[in-house]
Amino acid sequence: MDKSLSKEPMLEMFIFENLQLLEQLEQTILAHEKERCLENAVINEIFRIMHTIKGSAAMMMYDSISSLAHAIEDLFFYIREFHPDEMDYSKICDIVLDGIDFIKNEIGKLEEDQEADGDSSPFVENIEQYLLLIKEASANSNLINEAAARPAGLQKKFYISTSKSPPTENIKRYHALIYFTPGCEMENIRAFNLVHKLKDQADQIDYLPADIIENNDSVEFIRENGFAVIFTTHLQQEAINELFMKEAFIDSLDLRVMEDEEWEIEQLRARNQIILEEEPSVSNNEVREIGANLHSGSTRQSLISVNVDKLDRLMDMVGELVISETMVAFNPDLMTATKLENFHKATRQHRKIINEMQDLVMSIRMVPLSMTFRKMNRVVRDMSKKLKKNVEMVIIGEETEVDKNIIEHLSDPIMHLIRNAIDHGIESPEKRASLGKSPAARVYLEAKNEGGDVYIIIRDDGAGLNKDKILERARARGLMQKPDSNLSDGEIYSTILLPGFSTCEEISEFSGRGVGMDVVHKNIEEVGGAVLVDSTPGQGTTITMKIPLTLAIINGMRVKVGNSIYILPITSIKESFKAKPDNIIVDPDGNEMLMVRGECYPVLRLHQKFRIESALKEIAEGIIVIVQNDSGSICLLVDALLGEQQVVVKALPKFIGKIAGISACTLLADGRACLIIDVANLIILAKVK
Amino acid sequence: MKSVLIVDDAMFMRYTLRKILEKNGFMVVGEAENGLLGVQKYGELLPDIVTMDITMPELNGIGAVQLIKQINPRAKIVMISAMGQEQLVREAILAGASNFLVKPFSEERFIEVLNSI
Amino acid sequence: MSEILDEAVLQEEDTQKGKFLTFLVGKEEYGIEIKYVTEIIGGIQAITEIPDVPEYVKGIINLRGKIIPVMDVNLRFNKEARDYNDRTCIIVIDIDELSVGLIVDNVAEVISIADADIVPPPDVRSGFHNRYIKGIGKIGSEVKLILDCQRLLSTEELENLDYIN
Structure with missing residues (x-):
């Protein structure tokens, strides 16, 4: 949509939707490739997806994408209409998959804020050549069928007008020459639309070029020479003028009343005089059938797509709700109250609802692995x-x-x-x-x-x-x-x-x-x-x-280090205890270690690591927490353990960047921000040392 | 303010059309992602104008035009087509579509068509 | 012309143009463009300290569920640490989707300074060496130092120095 609309959200939508479509298409192709045959439904699906991509890409002016999608669409249009026998399914799948890859790659560039500057013309040529090949192959083997299939639908809808009565008194004959707005496209169909509308008001309609229906190349003629219509009507000139000018995309109109002799000449010039005949392309039976479907179609599950950021925000807010609930339930002002039975009952109910909400929000964030697997x-x-x-x-x-x-x-x-x-x-x-x-x-x-x-x-x-x-x-x-x-x-x-x-x-x-x-x-x-x-x-x-299952919530142990509180992920804690002075070893470099059941672990004083003032002097005064992961175990020395808590994991602000030994942060029940310890990182640091 | 129903299977197109319409003082009263839902929503909302894609699952734009015309013979429907769909656009006109656009089109063109019907 | 979504923003920017929030750090009065300011928090709440960051990064705070870093502007200018009191404020600014709290001594007022009254800072050679000042605004006889927020928040130094060891 050229420059007139804000591109950002449109681009986002374009990327999102088309990637989804391409993914779907890829799966469909892979699922059917082995069967060596493409069902009608599959052909239709490929056709439709390519058509959608073509349209969207054209609107965004991504010509290389839209022309490639167009070429694939054409190929499948042919396959759908003519069911050629001579088809190499593996080749067709390759063509579509290559096309998918190209478009995905272009969209990838768009995602990275780059230009979609890839050249799809080799693909387009390849597809066109292949289309020619199967056309030729089936023309040879199936000449008659194809010839019969093609023009059948077209001609029977029209007949050539035979009755040409001359105009009477209050009925006049008009000649109109119309030029359409340049670039409005499908001028022949626009001309057809005009004629179709004129039909309610006028008779004996003839026009030039006469082949607007059969021949799409007639657009060239219309663009050059304009579209000429001759008709008889009882309407006055102004009324007709108005009728035409009301139409969209009419650049100029030359309308005049014709004399009888002139009419004869024009009649000769317009070789084919064609009058439209009403013939709906879907029979009434079909329409009724579709109408019946209409009601059954309404029960399908409705889905919406939601920005992940919004889910993250929702998650945060539920986290805050949990915190504020605690602040209400244990509000110091309640200390002075004497009878709180009803209050406690109400807060229990409150808490229950919040917990359910938290579970629900979590479940919204969960997605099945199927897409990842099918890729x-x-x-x-x-x-x-x-x-x-x-x-x-x-x-x-x-x-x-x-x-x-x-x-x-x-x-x-x-x-x-x-x-x-x-x-x-x-x-x-x-x-x-x-x-x-x-x-x-x-x-x-x-x-x-x-x-x-x-x-x-x-x-x-x-x-x-x-x-x-x-x-x-x-x-x-x-x-x-x-x-x-x-x-x-x-x-x-x-x-x-x-x-x-x-x-x-x-x-x-x-x-x-x-x-x-x-x-x-x-x-x-x-x-x-x-x-x-x-x-x-x-x-x-x-x-x-x-x-x-999730990264968003972890079970944490609150540990006290000096006057600060940190969170240790419960999954990494092996055990905790007060160390006995006998088991503490100090090597000649001053590195402290602890013997636990015959194994020796390095000791990391967290207050030293994080440069926090602490009253702790001896290891035996504090609490030892053994943490472990795949690459090993170490002992962390903290001042005290404060208790377990589920915490909502939040990333550290970008401004702070990565901090050694800290993985993320969270909020405590009192609303204070608190850091989560990166155990894996501490173990690696201890090993390097 | 004229009310508009957008029928298109491409989310991108629905979004784009909605933005243009809202910017130009139209009221988008509904969106539908296939012809069947489009007809259904037409019946519920009776909008002044419908923008109708042609190639859609369940029921294509032409079938939808026919059904909408059964609900309201005076319904105003603009077809959103693409190059190569001449035959289908013609069928849509026969079925009662008021006018059509060919992708890619500009905002001005789109609004011009809507104002002309 | 991407009006649809930007219109509101543009309008807002229009009314904010030429407006500055002024505040005190030490004896100097500074100004920052009002468009960057999202919030002013009176008083200093609990700041959670973070290890291994420059001294001027005081830590993180919880601003209604959002965790934002706070920096002491005084320390950022390499001046001596000052105690916080009840006039100390945190000005929350938002630049390029980055929210940061600035600890300042006192928030003064919102003023308008015309473009013509803003002059570039004097040359380093003339003894002026605060690289975070992008201009000097004159209001009558008073002078306000206009801060370059981008530069204030630039983390080059954070990345260049190896704070891990």
Whole structure:
């Protein structure tokens, strides 16, 4: 919509809707590719989606997108109308998928505030050529059918006028020459519309060019020479003038009364005199049927899309509501009151409603994994095609829901793991055959709920991991210090998650490059999850990602450090106790450590770490909290434990940036802001030290 | 103030049309994402003008025009079409559409058509 | 002409043009463009300190559920720390979707200064070295130092220094 409207929200809408449509289209294509045939419903769907994208892109002046969408639309229009026999389904799917990729990529640029400057003309040419090819192929094999199918619908709706009575006294004959506003498009149909409207008021209508209906190229003639209409009517000239000028897009009108002789000449010039005949294209029966559908159609579920920011805000507000409820229920003014039975009853009810509300808001943020999972169909398709491996993906539990913020972190790791599985795990069909395995390999992508966590499992029936090779590589890169005998299989396999580890000798297009697995690990750890690797040689590899349901609320332990309060995530706390002076060790560098059941842990005094004044002098005076994660355990020294609390996690303001040892912040019941400790970060810092 | 019902399966188009209409003093009384819902909403809202997409699921714009014309033979409907849809636009006119636009169109064109019917 | 959504904003900007909120930091009187100011909080509420940040970043506060950082303007200008009292205020400013609270000694008033009465700050060579001043506004015989909010909030220094160790 050129420059006349504010682009931002429109662009947002354009991006959102079209990405959704493309996603839907991709799934449809992938689902039907194997069947090697496209049902009418599918063809229609592709046609319609491309049509919508074409229209929206044209409005936004993204010509490369709209012309590509137009070309695909044309292709499917032909397929829909003529059902050509000679079609290479795999080729057609490739065409559409390539088109989807191009448009997605262009939209991606728009999302990043860049110009959609890609050139779609090679795609368009390719599609046009292919369309020509199937047209020729079916013309050869099916010449008669096609010829019959094409013009059938057109001609029977018109007949050539035969009666040409001369005008009588108060009926006059007019000649009108009309030019349409330049750029209004489809001038022939505009002319048709004029004629159609004139029909109520006038008779014996003839016009030039005469082929406005059959020939869309007649627009050129109209643009050059104008559209001429001759008709008889009892209306006065002003009335007719008004009738025409009321129409939109009429640039100029030349209207005059015609003399009889003149009429004869004109009549000769207009070779085809055509009068319209009413003929609705949908029969009355059909209309009635549709009318019946109308009522059943109204029961469908109604959905709206909501900006995630609004959900975040709603979440925040519910969090505040919880806090303010506490402030009301435990208001100091109530201390002086004597009889509070009814008040307590009311606040209990209040609290219950707030809790339900909190659950509801949480559930709104939950989205099923299905979209993320189904995206992987494409990955599997492209890779197996390219690597000439026969791979089938089995999706289990795609309806499992995860918080919106977490899902964003899952797509890349899952994609990477699936690529790895197909690239490195799964053997070539020949090798599989020689091993007595089914030539069609399988990759399972599974999600399930267990406790408060979601498990995402990627399992293949390929060759499995080579333990010796992993060990060798890990030692060569200095990633493994322990002696072999102390290593469990799990520990060995898990080293593939470490940065700088890659078992693939050559760098393939799809995976490898030495990064990858550690990125998987990092991404999952970022959302508070964990990755487990298991493998059986010759039978396959299973990678399990354990992910929390939500990031937005955590169970926290309030700890006192000096006069400040911090939140420690409960999930990372192993145990807490008062240390005995005997168990405290100080090494020559002054590093403090604590012996717990024969194991030695470094001690981190939180007040020192965060530079807070504290009365604590001896470790034994405070409380030791052992925190742990995948990479180890350390002891944190705090002044006191204040109790557990569910807290709503809020990001630190951008202005502050990333602070070592702090992951986020939250609000306490008294309304004060409070920092949440980043345990993983503290453990890493302690190790580096 | 003239009331308008927008029938279009593309959310983007509904949004764009609504913005233009509201900016130019029209009142958008409803939106529908397919022809069936469009007809249904027409019956409920009886707007002065309908903007009607052609290619839509459930029931296309032409079918919707026919049904709306059954509800109100004087209904004013503007078709929103795209290049290549000449035949369909013609059918829509036969079914009773008042006028049409071809995407991409400018704000001025759109308003001109609405004011002309 | 993206009127539809910007109209309101433009109008608002129009009425705010040339208006400044003035406040005291030490003896000097400063002004900031009113369009940046979203709120003035009287008195100092509980500020949660944050480790490993420059001294002038005093911490974070809870502003009706929104967590915003607060900075001491006095310390930002590398002046000596001053105690807070009941006249101390937090001016909340909003720039490029970044909300920050500025701790100042006293909020004075809202005044209009015509563009013509604002002159660029003197050269560094003449001994003036407050890089956060983008102009000097004259009202009669009085002088207000107009703050460059963008620069005040720029975190280059935060990023450049390694506060982690």
